[in-house]
Amino acid sequence: GAVVSQHPSWVICKSGTSVKIECRSLDFQATTMFWYRQFPKQSLMLMATSNEGSKATYEQGVEKDKFLINHASLTLSTLTVTSAHPEDSSFYICSAGTGYQATNEKLFFGSGTQLSVL
């Protein structure tokens, strides 16, 4: 079946540095990718919707200048956390879809990235 690869699986960085997280669709073209954030023992909160070739759509309260999203190709979306601070420490998950309507086989999740900012 289709696979979404997310890298790195975990990252530790110093406060003030930037971190890039990649989300790749390995055997399908993803017109849309979603980025979620999950705090410990909480649900997934949508941060932004990434459409190939256009600007990402951010959810209310998400700083677009802090969380830079680039969806330059149909198989890759990146999330860059700029000038990271300890409060940005969280689990980030991407998901990708293949078409215009969700079915079992068209919506897939990456394995997530645990970001820890010291």
Added chain:
Amino acid sequence: AQTVTQSQPEMSVQEAETVTLSCTYDTSENNYYLFWYKQPPSRQMILVIRQEAYKQQNATENRFSVNFQKAAKSFSLKISDSQLGDTAMYFCAFMKHYSGAGSYQLTFGKGTKLSVIP
């Protein structure tokens, strides 16, 4: 806006027994999809089951089945013959039905932590 409510933060069940997880949602939409996702300790999101709102028949996937009550906006998950590997967080999720890019934006409930006891 849609909301998804899971009123059971934690549940436990004996191995081989049956357990039901509750989910209610609020929407003004008539056509939509409902999902149950499983997140084991690995934190990989795994699709358990999916229901189209226009279908009256309840979805089933092996040991997993749902009780979909559209009028009551209720979507419970029944797990039969519970196994140790079923131990995980379970999230109920809602998705609008419409065509166009970005059609699979999910709204998640807060989750139910299920523990299967040997």
